[in-house]
Amino acid sequence: MEFPDLGKHCSEKTCKQLDFLPLKCDVCKQDFCKDHFTCAAHQCPFAFKKDVHVPVCPVCNSPIPVKKGEVPDVVVGEHIDRDCKYQPGKKEKIFTYRCSKEGCRKKEMLQVACVQCRGNFCIQHRHPVDHSCTRGSRPISVAG
Numbered sequence: 844m845e846f847p848d849l850g851k852h853c854s855e856k857t858c859k860q861l862d863f864l865p866l867k868c869d870v871c872k873q874d875f876c877k878d879h880f881t882c883a884a885h886q887c888p889f890a891f892k893k894d895v896h897v898p899v900c901p902v903c904n905s906p907i908p909v910k911k912g913e914v915p916d917v918v919v920g921e922h923i924d925r926d927c928k929y930q931p932g933k934k935e936k937i938f939t940y941r942c943s944k945e946g947c948r949k950k951e952m953l954q955v956a957c958v959q960c961r962g963n964f965c966i967q968h969r970h971p972v973d974h975s976c977t978r979g980s981r982p983i984s985v986a987g
Contacts, residue, residue, distance in 0.1 A: 850862055854874055855885050858879055870882060937952055942968055943963050947968060949966075959976050
């Protein structure tokens with residue numbers, strides 16, 4: 844039993860294989876077999892529409908939008924001169940919350956505040972008993 848209208852022939856000039864599950868090129872909209880469906884395999888004349896690269900700033904690692912017809916190198920250069928967020932002299936501080944316990948010089952990434960005295964402490968001194976908290980409504984004992 845023949846099914847003449849089932850499947851499609853590969854649009855590649857050198858192939859023309861009858862394929863029952865043809866793949867359509869999303870750029871040129873032609874049908875191809877599994878060997879020729881990629882733009883590179885059938886040398887798609889419209890591949891440039893799909894081949895879009897977004898340049899990344901080498902200084903701040905952020906993607907730089909480039910409009911059609913602009914030279915990416917020029918756009919990245921202008922970004923570095925004007926809009927680049929990276930400042931070589933300024934370092935971003937990670938550990939900014941310093942312990943309020945007298946004599947302790949530790950810093951933490953996150954704020955650890957005492958619920959009684961509202962002081963900021965390191966992990967070691969975070970409990971009221973550990974930093975000799977005196978501003979509480981009632982003293983808290985070590986044993987539960």
